[in-house]
Amino acid sequence: AQSVTQPDIHITVSEGASLELRCNYSYGATPYLFWYVQSPGQGLQLLLKYFSGDTLVQGIKGFEAEFKRSQSSFNLRKPSVHWSDAAEYFCAVVTGNQFYFGTGTSLTVIP
Amino acid sequence: NAGVTQTPKFRILKIGQSMTLQCTQDMNHNYMYWYRQDPGMGLKLIYYSVGAGITDKGEVPNGYNVSRSTTEDFPLRLELAAPSQTSVYFCASSTTGASGNTIYFGEGSWLTVV
Numbered sequence: 047a048q049s050v051t052q053p054d055i056h057i058t059v060s061e062g063a064s065l066e067l068r069c070n071y072s073y074g075a076t077p078y079l080f081w082y083v084q085s086p087g088q089g090l091q092l093l094l095k096y097f098s099g100d101t102l103v104q105g106i107k108g109f110e111a112e113f114k115r116s117q118s119s120f121n122l123r124k125p126s127v128h129w130s131d132a133a134e135y136f137c138a139v140v141t142g143n144q145f146y147f148g149t150g151t152s153l154t155v156i157p
Numbered sequence: 158n159a160g161v162t163q164t165p166k167f168r169i170l171k172i173g174q175s176m177t178l179q180c181t182q183d184m185n186h187n188y189m190y191w192y193r194q195d196p197g198m199g200l201k202l203i204y205y206s207v208g209a210g211i212t213d214k215g216e217v218p219n220g221y222n223v224s225r226s227t228t229e230d231f232p233l234r235l236e237l238a239a240p241s242q243t244s245v246y247f248c249a250s251s252t253t254g255a256s257g258n259t260i261y262f263g264e265g266s267w268l269t270v271v
Contacts, residue, residue, distance in 0.1 A: 055197070082262075089263055090262040092260075092261075138260075144205065144215070145190070148199055149197060
């Protein structure tokens with residue numbers, strides 16, 4: 047069965063510090079992978095996606111993610127976090143007609 | 158650029174009442190989905206549809222019904238509301254299927270059952 051694990055429920059970083067959010071997936075074939083961000087009271091916005099090709103993908107708002115097949119991971123990174131990045135982040139894997147989401151990582155940014 | 162539109166945004170229901178969450182998309186997407194989001198649980202798929210007239214169950218379909226009479230609309234019905242259905246509901250759509258495509262979300266509907 048397909049699954050997505052986000053090991054970190056909550057992360058706190060200082061503004062300007064680097065960020066890495068972890069995502070591990072379980073899927074037999076080459077997965078389609080996504081990162082979404084959800085601001086409080088809002089819907090989900092696509093940050094970036096990986097379908098094939100270059101394993102380092104660039105997204106909006108300065109985010110990037112790297113697909114590592116050997117580790118079944120698709121971690122999200124940002125070199126310098128801004129206060130506006132405080133939100134909930136969801137990793138998702140797609141198979142067939144369905145998206146499977148992780149449980150999310152809540153990011154707090156402190157001044 | 159309307160995208161995926163859900164109504165209502167907020168609703169309080171009494172136990173046993175029924176209601177319909179409306180969802181419409183103007184992107185001519187074939188695939189539509191309903192998710193619920195509970196704290197610490199991520200998003201769980203309730204129902205999905207691959208096109209007008211076709212619907213299928215997701216992970217947590219009990220207590221819900223859907224219909225897909227048109228490409229644009231995918232309403233979610235709660236027949237006998239229960240406290241366990243207190244949640245945030247998201248409608249979403251994608252083009253020709255989830256694989257290789259992006260899913261677009263509505264802004265959510267906050268439902269409380271008391």
